[in-house]
Amino acid sequence: MSDTATTATRSDALRISDVPEAVIRIAGNSQDGIQAIGGFLARLAGRSEQEVMTFMTIPSTISGGPSIFQVRIGSGEVLSSGDEADVLLAFYQHSYNDHLHSLKKGGIVLFDSDHVEPNPEAAKSYHHIGVPISSRTVEAIGGVGREKGKNVFALGLLAKMFHLNVPKLEQLIQERFTGKDTSVAQNAVLAFHAGYSFQLENVVELFRFMEGQKRAGNQVVMNGNEAIAYGLIAAGVRFGAAYPITPWSDIMELLRRELPKYGGCFIQCEDEIASVSMAIGASYAGRVAITGSSGPGIALKSEAIGWAVMAEVPLVVVDVQRGGPSTGMPTNVEQSDLNLAAFGGHGDSPRVVIAPANVEDCFYTTIEAVNIARKYSVPVILLTDQAIATRIEAFQEPNFKEICQDITPDLTPVADHKPYDLAAPDGVTRHVAPGTRIGSGKYPVVTGLEHDEMGHPTGSPKLHMAMTAKRRRKLQALAAELPAPDVFGAPDGEVLLVGWGSTQGPIREAVTRARREGQAISSMNLTYINPLPNGLEEVFSRFRRVFVVEMNDGGLYGYGQLAAILRARFCDARIEGINKTDGLTWKVREVLDAVRERVASTAGKNGH
């Protein structure tokens, strides 16, 4: 809200300022339903031509514990969830103590005075507004649900403070509680109004979001995991198998619930090895199937993924990355599975790795993953992460009629079929599913042993060389088909920031900010990581420095996982790594600080 417009109006002695955007952090315990407030705000923004992005941390313990939800709503493009909050809503003392620092100087802290004793020292730096949220909620709904509903009460406070559209919010509350006892929705609306009409003391100013740009079509609001699950359905996937693990489980839960409507099914297996095997079995049976997990489970699936590479059976594997290694940090983000995804197989086992950049991209990249798997008969690993998995964004509703695919297996009888035909252009052969009659009477065996063109085992050095090359050539052909990534900012300059996956937003915002300050910085986000698209060296050559920004460790030699791949690929000494391992998404300022530091510390040394 730093850019508060000067056209402030006065009403009721309270100033109402038009703001282009605001970052609101809600801190409480996980059972307080703070995700729900965030969800309401995000959905409202989606219905109001506003951009929105959220960020949340959930504790890994089931019995509650501290949890936050941060929502950034803006009238312009919102690329990250915001470095600093304009408003902090704190339910407890620990929420207040732990999150005050996330508030920008002069920001507003709205706290539950039933639970929070404010720090008099802090009152100098932040505008404090105490509201007895708990007791007022109990009062408003008659104490039936105890403090349940205080999230909606708080939503009322925020609605007042930000001049939010009350009928739309009421509607959202009603929708959320449909199907439940009507008193639940009634109580929620009561609590909301109690919050909305609460006389805020000590308030000097209210805010109003500036009108966003009208957009064509409807906006839909969801998180990245949902977008992937629906992307799979749109792509025509009808079978999946998995084992639960945070932050992957939502995808399997959603598919378990939704796939039956489409005549499909999702199976919860005894472990990750069973699930990848089952998915490969279903893929072999003719329709690309899916499995997924997070790092620990992907490690377990590795052997079977290698089989799919060898046997040339299509498969989609979703890896929702979390902090590793081992059980690591289950509810934090990290981009540290790239090596596992790209190289986590024994033998030479080329597979495809692609990484969506935001929630909308999750939807489309998933469809791509399915199609790449089908076209090249290869496993595709969709590398996403805890941050996109849980953040909510609004995006334009897809045109389902156009996009939904029917990938029912083609069982038309064929005269003859060589599953591993070495003469196939670019080595690309198509899997022919069981149930397909083969006129010649010669049926294929699909196998993980090195094989001849019919799938029969061989120890021939010549065939192993030819088949190894076949499996690699397919990916080289794919690389030639991949679009070159766009450069964000100017096509040339001093510094190019290279990122992949979910860091696209904060990196772009950093570029925008830096360019505003006159720095010649641009960025590029890689969706296709294995294989890399062709032509990257040309892009790199137009910049003096190339920094690869990743949420993983700089490693033994100072390069993160993507940086190491790029250096190996391009032998370009200008490629350097900017890394962090705090388990949190990049803040825009962190990116800018790191770039500044790097440029300053090495400017003399490198003669730049």
Added chain:
Amino acid sequence: MSQTRLFSIPPRQDALVVPPLTEAERKPLTKKELAADHPTWCPGCGDFSVLALYYKLIEKRKIWHEKVTTVAGIGCSSRFPYFVQAHGAHFIHGRALPFASGISLSRPDLHVFAFSGDGDAFSIGGNHFSHTARKNIKMTLVVMDNWVYGLTKKQTSPTSPLGFKSKTDIWGAVDQPINPLKQALAAGATFIARTTHTNPNHLLQMMDAALDHDGFSFIQCLSECVEFFPGAFDSSNPRKGGQFVEVPKDHDVTDEGAAYKLAGQPFPGYFGILYKTSRPTKNALEAKIGADAQSKVQGLEPWQILQKTFDRMK
């Protein structure tokens, strides 16, 4: 934004269409049509007879050529699919069952057979054995139990008897062997049979009955490894002076307790169907969930169902 990058798939180019055969044109497949590579097993290996009877079964039951799907993990026994001229998959060690489950659950039109060894099924794949059994996923599993790791050349297997001298137990095996029949029972298998490679008629009978069973049918087939455990099953072979005793005629195959008792008899024990019960298959249960869900979206195309879902997310 990203809508432009959806990779297009050209139609299958190898679809040199041959007309489908009508049911009337279908003749039972001959051994000649079903035999593929010459088996690489050692001469005298028990697995040969399982293969020969599998051909017989397909012939006898007039299974359509393209509908047979043969799946295996890794092991001597698991080489099976290469020797069958039909669609087949040679998967990884221990995981034939989940792979076969993926086929079974997504393709009700196929006959799914999994062939496995004692190490493959009960050691590395032990977990899958229990879960496939309890889920009652429709398929037939034949485990060629030779009480040893054949392919890797004589290590102790989970069914190796105490005292068996292997390369990993030079003094003789010390770990209590598992009893696959009891395990299958405990896991909730709905069809459990025991047979041996030295009695072809019986082996075919068991496969025949397994094929008729609507659910997970498990056959433990003693199959001698002449290379690393010769003579292991002699006492069950009348031609070697042993005894082949069938499950008593009055045994109630639905009686779990009675089956458990029969399963626990000392070698050579009983041969035949020890247990058979009827419980809905996972295939049927999932199909029911699907039918119920689909009845609520009747008449809608997939894109319309998705559209409805997204309408709630605006």
